[in-house]
Amino acid sequence: MRKIDLTNFQVATSETARDINRRIMLNLIRRHQPISRADLARYSGLQRSTVSVIVDQLIKEKWVTEGASGHAPRGRKPRFLYLNRDRVGIIGINVRPAMTTIALADLDANFMAQESFSTASNPEQFIADLRTRLRNLIDTHPGIAYEGIGVSLPGRIDLASQRLVFAPNLGWRDVDLKTPLEEATGLPVELENAANACALAELWFGREGVRNLIAVTVSEGIGSGVILGGQLVRGSNGLAGEFGHITIVEEGIECRCGNRGCWEVYASNSAAVRYYVQATTSARSRMESRTPEASLSFDDILRLADQGDPKANEAIASMAHYLGVGIALLITGLAPDVIVLVGEVTRFWGRIGPIIEQIVRRRNVTGAPTRIVPTDPAMQPRLRGTIALVLQKHFGAPEVA
8 A cells, every 4th residue: 555645645636536437447448348338337336327428538539439239138239348449559669779660559569560770879860760750650540549659768767857868778868859759749758768668568468467577678788677566666766677787796897887797797688799709709819809799699699509509508508697696686685476588588498597597596595486487579578568658648547646
């Protein structure tokens, strides 16, 4: 139960009650569709007249549509209600250092259109590219009622300013994406860290009933999105959950954030590439080239491992070891029900899963029964998370004291 903050509260009004009831109706329709007004009244406990007023408004706003008539032994046949998937759309944007993906999705995160393009290293150029592509996407689908844009970023967003303040793997600091994208489209824009977006994707489209969950994203860096008690943990300024930059090796390798020995330096895709290069390149060659790993990608390491390259498999095993070290810290400190691992490395779950589990068993002193599960990269969890960012604004519980 949340404590009421008497220094910062909002008194409930009749408008608050209407907002809560509206969201309850939307969620009941989403879960039980097709559903009649009578069944909505039965599930919610609200008067039928109240339900009809809310439903009529949702139909007017194009969130809900009426379908076929149901059977009734007497009286008027009920009209079944559905979410208006074909007419309401959400735009999702997943930004990664190499590639950015834009997608148009319905209310269940089914993608109707999608395109990818290279992420410009300069943020001003990137924003210009993105504005043009967003306008083209909207113009190409004129029949859609757009509810907003969700953006997943490999960095942290300041809650107060809504600016990207920390993205070491992009090399960007203090960037305003929200204002120029809203000006270009006329739509509200929601920004979120990629790991937080993945955690929200699990909450809205994934594991039903799980209220304590951590999503660990493994890519060029490592991120973590934490949901406790069914709520995303953001901290006082929105920067909470940056476990990828906790030190696991004292005086270790320098990280792009400026710290040394960060978890992501030892357990990310970039770390696996480094392990492989160190194992296969002579000392002299490494001295002659400052970045010998520049010609290799993590996809190359995965391909080599698939082909049975022992050094590539050793690199992935080293990566898995340090993933286990960091995950054990998360379990010891937060004891979630589930830790969801997101990233290309999950293709090798049969090899890395046992290593991670072994490290966690050895280091988890609390004995918390946390399940560690991989996601399917084909499900595009980061992109689905961007849809959840907008969806929760209409379906989630409103912010009240």
